[in-house]
Every structure is written in C-alpha cells, then in structure tokens.
Amino acid sequence: MHRNTAERRSGLNSEQGFTLIELLIVMSIIIIIVTIALPNITKYKRTGNETSAVGSIRALVAAELQYQQTYPQNGYACSVGALGGEKGATPTPAAAGLIAADLASGHKAGYTFAIVNCTKVTINNQDQYTGYEITAVPDAVGKTGDRGFCSDDSQQIKVDPKGGTNCSVPLQ
Template sequence: MHRNLADRRSEQGFTLIELLIVMSIIIIIVTIALPNITRYRRQGNETSAVGSIRALVAAELQYSQTYPQNGYSCSIGALGGEKGTSPTPAAAGLIPPDLATGQKAGYTFAIVNCPKVTINNQDQYTGYQITAVPQAIGKTGDRGFCSDENQQIMVDPKGGTSCSVPLQ
C-alpha cells in the first residue's frame, strides 16, 4: 500500500522538460499567428473605411437633395447631428455619430476641395472630395481611399490622398 501511494505522488504534475516543450510550441504558434492577426485587423479597418466612404457619399447626395440651396456639405460634422434634434443644414443627422467625428476604425475622414458658387448671397457647394487615410500606415491600414461627387471610390496604395486607382 505504501508503494502505490509513492507511485501516485511521483506521477503527479509535469516535468520541467514537458513544460518547456509546451511553452515552445505556444511561442511558435503565437509567432506564426501574430502577423496574420494584424493583417486581418488592417483589412477589417480598410473594409470599414470603404463602407464609411459609401455612407458619406450617400449622405452627400441626400444632403444636396434636402438642402438644394447649400448644394453639398463641405463638413463631415454637418452631415452628422445630435439624436433627438431637428435636422438642419449645420447638423443634418445623415450619418452615425461615430463617423461624424471624422475618425472611425483606424481611419481619419475629411471632406476637402469643395468648389462653391455664390447665388443670392448664399454659398452653394458644387462638389466635394471625401478622403480616408489610415491613422498609422501599416498598423491601422495600408491604403488611402477617396471619392467625390461622381461617387466612384478610388485608392491610394501608399495610404495617402493621391487616389488614382479605382477600387476593385
């Protein structure tokens, strides 16, 4: 009976070698998986940025139809607005609050290059360009995205606003 109890005690737990082997396997798996995880995160951020560009283009179209005297909006904030308040040209409530801040999913959004005309002392924007650039190129995204009143999304493979390649 003593011998049986002694055998059980010696078989409990792992040896140091066994623990080192398991830790080595875990380290190898993490080393292989970590670059893929960051790549998938960048791809997810880019997909979100394209979706946000599409939402902004749709909001611009709706804004120009709702406020024809203003034309397009030249401000992301003007496309947003507070919940529970009546829409105005300065806060139309056409996009979600997180996008209205100009930052979402690792990208910074802006509306730039807005040509305007003045009709009856009222500025009317006749065009716009929406840009989306990664907040940290190579970390939050690799490519920049742009669109304008023609509604085609273009890509800058280097992550900036020199968009010259159509989105596939």
C-alpha cells in the same frame, strides 16, 4: 508501506504532475504558434478596417446626395460633422443627421475621414458648394490600414496604394 516506498523511488507517484522541461516545451510551442499567427491577425484587422473605410465612404457619398437634395440652397456639405448631428435633434444644414455619430466624428475603425477641396460658388449672396472630395486615410499606415480611399461628386471610389490621399487607382 513497502509498496509506497517503492513507488516513490521509481517515480510512479500519480500526483507528481508535469516536469519543468515538459512545461517549457509546451510554452515554446505556444510562443511559436503565436509568432506565426500574429502577423495574420493584424493583416485581417487591417483588411477589416479597409472594408469598413470603403463602406463609410459609400455612406458619406449617399449622405452628400441626400444633403444636396434636402438643402439645395447650400449644395453639398463641406464637413463630415455637417452630415452628422445629435440623435433626436431637429436636422439643420450644420447638423443634418444623415450619418452615425461615430462617422460624423471623422474617425472610425482606424481611419480618419474628411471632406476637402470643396468647390464654392455664391448665388444671391448665399454660398453653395458644388463639388467635394471625401478622403479616408489610415491612422497608422501598415497598422490600421494599408491604403487610402477617396471619392468625389462623381461617386467613384479611388485608392491610394500608399495610404495617402493621392487616389488614382479605381477601387475594384
């Protein structure tokens, strides 16, 4: 019994655990690490979203070429939705089934996609689109992406460094 009393007085009891000061120090270190790492994590997410947007632009350009070959009387599609379609449904000019449903919705990985500036001609009372521009803009510039992307029937992808649709810099 004498030994147990001596252990309590000297604070050597093995069941004591961590002190409040030690826990606060550990929590402070964790908070500092998270504060340093968080900006890098969001940067990597933005970079990933931009990479996905470029891949989606390429998929849309390829779908436009296939659409033009499949429906020559219509030319190009003038909406992202027209390139999509229900899984297993019969393809039509209004729902060609050439791209995945998430991209056909016009929104994917923090970017909004649109087909704009369509050039239309009428041949034999049939409207035919002979040109288009695809745009991809971040939902929130600086959060979901930093740059905007565009392409047209020339198939070259260009960048707007400010995140809009004023694409003038070729993608490198």
